Amino acid sequence: MLDIPSRVRVHVETLPAAQNDMGVCDAFEQYAPVGRPGAMNAPHPPKVAGIDSTVPAPAHTVAPPPAAPDTSPSGPSGPHAPRPAGALLQDRLAGWVSDLTTLNELTERLARTNGLDAALKELLRAGAALVGARRGLAVLEPDDGLGPDTTIGLGLARADLGHIETVPRSAMPYGTLLDTAAGLPGGDGEDVRPDLFAEDGLDPRHREVAGRLGYAACYALPLSTEAAGRLGAAVWFYDEPAEPAERRRHLVGLYLRFATEHLARLLDTERTRACMATVYEELLPSRLPRVPGVQLASRHRTGPRGGGDWYDALPLPDAALGLAVGSVTGAGPGAIAAMGRLRASLRAYAVMEGEDPVAVLSDLELLLRLTEPARSATALFAYCEPALRRITMAGAGHCPPLVLGERRTEFVETSVSAPLGMLACWEAPSVEFQVSAGETVLLYTDGLLHRTGDSVDRAFARLHTAAASVPRALRHDPAAVADHVLHTVLPNGLDMTDGAEDVALLAARFE
Known part of the structure; x- marks a missing residue:
């Protein structure tokens, strides 16, 4: 005082x-x-x-009006007398x-x-x-x-x-x-x-x-x-x-x-956010390949800090197709740069030995362990043979894909695996499964589940319900399927680009 x-x-x-x-x-x-x-x-x-x-x-910012001049005959003692200096x-x-x-x-x-x-x-x-x-x-x-x-x-x-x-x-x-x-x-x-x-x-x-x-x-x-x-x-x-x-x-x-x-x-x-978003966009595929027997569509949302979720689709020898999704830990420019390096390396390994998804992820695990030992990542790679509608898939700490069609909507049974950078023997288990004509395989990152705010079990249940509720009139279009799943799992604006978590979806419909 x-x-x-x-x-x-x-x-x-x-x-x-x-x-x-x-x-x-x-x-x-x-x-x-x-x-x-x-x-x-x-x-x-x-x-x-x-x-x-x-x-x-x-009104409280307006200066008080000036006092009226003293014109009364009573002089200073009248009602219009000058105010004291203290007042x-x-x-x-x-x-x-x-x-x-x-x-x-x-x-x-x-x-x-x-x-x-x-x-x-x-x-x-x-x-x-x-x-x-x-x-x-x-x-x-x-x-x-x-x-x-x-x-x-x-x-x-x-x-x-x-x-x-x-x-x-x-x-x-x-x-x-x-x-x-x-x-x-x-x-x-x-x-x-x-x-x-x-x-x-x-x-x-x-x-x-x-x-x-x-x-x-x-x-x-x-x-x-x-x-x-x-x-x-x-x-x-x-x-x-x-x-x-x-x-x-x-x-x-x-x-x-x-x-x-x-x-x-x-x-x-x-400006920083726009720059990071531009870099992120440039590191993802500019367009998806056209492969006979498969229709592809993708959706992705970038968080405000920029993250490491990514997807990829590339044609391989013998009319095969490689599909991949993954997520790098962390956020910001470092995670985005690591995501770009990881995706580029996976493309190279897929071209050399894509028919063996375990070998692809094993090579990626070794690279990550040697070059960035402080970082981990999840990844899923699928080797698709559209003519046979056969898929061989391996995952490292990643969410299982979802198959939806006229007669089924179910998650693919995959073995539990540690993320890349944490595997004990550099080997991720693989699984082979068959899809029917008209079925769509949905690959996604865990940001889709995290944005819901629910527990893991409830988030998976919400995703399954959203996929099962895709109208029949939309199931022939993988882009419409991806949009329906995204907006149903993440209603009320949670699917917007300013969410806390990155989201990536890749839908492949087999003819």
Whole structure:
């Protein structure tokens, strides 16, 4: 506790309830008419159908109105007497506390966003409350040219954004900030247009679009800092001629400084994720081979950190076909690189001795043990003879494949085996089985089971039920079978690419 002399001690808890109790979250919820058009939006019906005309009013960020001059004959002792110096200091401190509370609540809400789109939408909502607008747009356009570039609107439909994009870029406030030094750190830092239709040099197309969308003023700020550089710009639109007061400009400037740093961190994360996803995609087959007697389809989902799940299909001598799925332990760039090396090695071994899946996995085990002793992996390799509909398969610590057809839906009986890198004698047991015409063999990675969140037994039961429920009309198409199984085992968005676990499926239908 700071020891403040009693002559200047201020009891903030004695502030008026309306100023002290209302937080910024209440300001987003509570709507009230705003002040004069010169200071804020004037309340009036919307000019565009479907746009809410109410405006969030952060009343606790507005400076208190000046005291009326003392004109009463009673002099200083009358109702309009000058306020004591302590009361003025208390009001000033109350304003500072209110502003800090506002910024704290807004930045906390922004910090909880974990995606660029969500962060830009939150930025627009908070900025609209601070400057007293109800519509706006944010343009993300990093000046390093590496992207991603996007435009997010607040209170503007996709068609409205399309109309705005027809305005010459140089005529829009965000264009001025993005294409000139004004939007760089240390530049002018804002573009204020309090009355668009009163401007003599207003672009005709801008005038037409502003009239169509029903805005008469705008206020724009760059999204730039010394550390992050220039990432984009934000613009808020007023329905009537207006501009934010100096205090509001100061608050939104402080908020955007924090928001830009947060966006820069999200941008780095998004770029890293996109780069890893691209590398992962390039390490998987660009297309599946066409082999007589077999139809192939694949599906895969990559987790946010990138993992080591993979699949492969390659034609082999004597009209044979090699099918493989596997998973490398760990996540991130290291796991992705290891997955690429393992898949390339398996392809080489399969071409040399693919008719013996045990030998293929034994060679892969030896390679992994010698070159990456700290890493383990699971793998399954199947040598298929489409003309005979015969499959010879070996697995090392991997999930058993599933056969589904008109008369059966069952897992292939395989012996339990340790993963690659943990085998005692470098040998995985094998199994040979026959499939009927029209049956599909489904190979998958354990990420399909892990994403369900169920125990292993329940996850296998869910997979079996999903395969058995494939409609008869879809069973001739392996791609439709894979989609049905994926969406049935992983409902409610669990099959999306941002899941925690990688998933890979490979479906082979024998004719």
